[in-house]
Amino acid sequence: MLKRFAELSTPLLADACVRLGEPLRAAPAGVGPVVPGQRMAGRVLPVRHYGSVDVFLEAFETHAAPGDVLVIDNEGRRDEACVGDLAVLEARAAGIAGVAVWGLHRDTPDLVAIGLPVFSYGAHAPGPVRLDPRGPEALRSARFGEHTVGADDMVFADDDGVLFVAAGRAEAVLGTAEEIFRTEREQARRISAGETLREQTRFAAYLARRAEDPSYTFRRHLRAIGGAIEE
Structure with missing residues (x-):
């Protein structure tokens, strides 16, 4: 273990x-x-x-x-x-x-x-x-x-x-933690390569969607695009 x-x-x-x-x-x-x-x-x-x-x-x-x-x-x-x-x-x-x-x-x-x-x-x-x-x-x-x-x-x-x-x-729990780890390491690599986290998470699109639907949360957005930074 x-x-x-x-x-x-x-x-x-x-x-x-x-x-x-x-x-x-x-x-x-x-x-x-x-x-x-x-x-x-x-x-x-x-x-x-x-x-x-x-x-x-x-x-x-x-x-x-x-x-x-x-x-x-x-x-x-x-x-x-x-x-x-x-x-x-x-x-x-x-x-x-x-x-x-x-x-x-x-x-x-x-x-x-x-x-x-x-x-x-x-x-x-x-x-x-x-x-x-x-x-x-x-x-x-x-x-x-x-x-x-x-x-x-x-x-x-x-x-x-x-x-x-x-x-x-x-x-x-360990298996899911490993999946999150791989996703976050790739996100970190891309930030270091010049692609900001805002770009990776399509943050501008999230803000536009939230403006239309105030109930639309960032976590819901992350799930939709396969992000893993908050859960």
């Missing part, structure tokens, strides 16, 4: 979801890679954090498969970091492809050296000082912003953010 994602991006996948009518499930803005340029893709390995690392170890021991991405629900907390160097080293040893945290990380220099992709809101020195009662969903699902994800979801992440797609729809 990561190989298929290599030439794509989360914006392309988001556009593909819109085009296909799939739920658009993106992590909140601000979640990004510890190391710029890191990217990851894989099945969601969900955990909910209650203040102790044991939930990560149990997930690795009982639920993980090589290539999974550990998705940590720490309720978006900004008062503690919930993952650091030891947890990420253990994730790598378990064959995990990356870590996405709805919260904060710490041990930044060590995470950079380890090299496993880690996405979070950012760094924070204090770790958890609490130990909350563990709920029954601890290893079944993870919340990430307004979305709840589980093992039947895929996660894709790059410099633009983190996106979740139902596993059963990932192939269709």
Whole structure:
């Protein structure tokens, strides 16, 4: 899945979801890679954090498969970091492809050296000082912003953010994203060659049509001519 994602991006996948009518499930803005340029893709390995690392170890021991991405629900907390160097080293040893945290990380220099992709809101020195009662969903699902994800979801992440797609729809989303990518690359090539985007999209014709029919939208126009810049 990561190989298929290599030439794509989360914006392309988001556009593909819109085009296909799939739920658009993106992590909140601000979640990004510890190391710029890191990217990851894989099945969601969900955990909910209650203040102790044991939930990560149990997930690795009982639920993980090589290539999974550990998705940590720490309720978006900004008062503690919930993952650091030891947890990420253990994730790598378990064959995990990356870590996405709805919260904060710490041990930044060590995470950079380890090299496993880690996405979070950012760094924070204090770790958890609490130990909350563990709920029954601890290893079944993870919340990430307004979305709840589980093992039947895929996660894709790059410099633009983190996106979740139902596993059963990932192939269709990737295929549509590839189509959009090819169209946009050709549009970019033509702009560089001197043919403006306005010319390519027949923008003057669109304005004339809209003057006659105010309900005629640019997206409708793009669909009619095979453009792909907005969806």
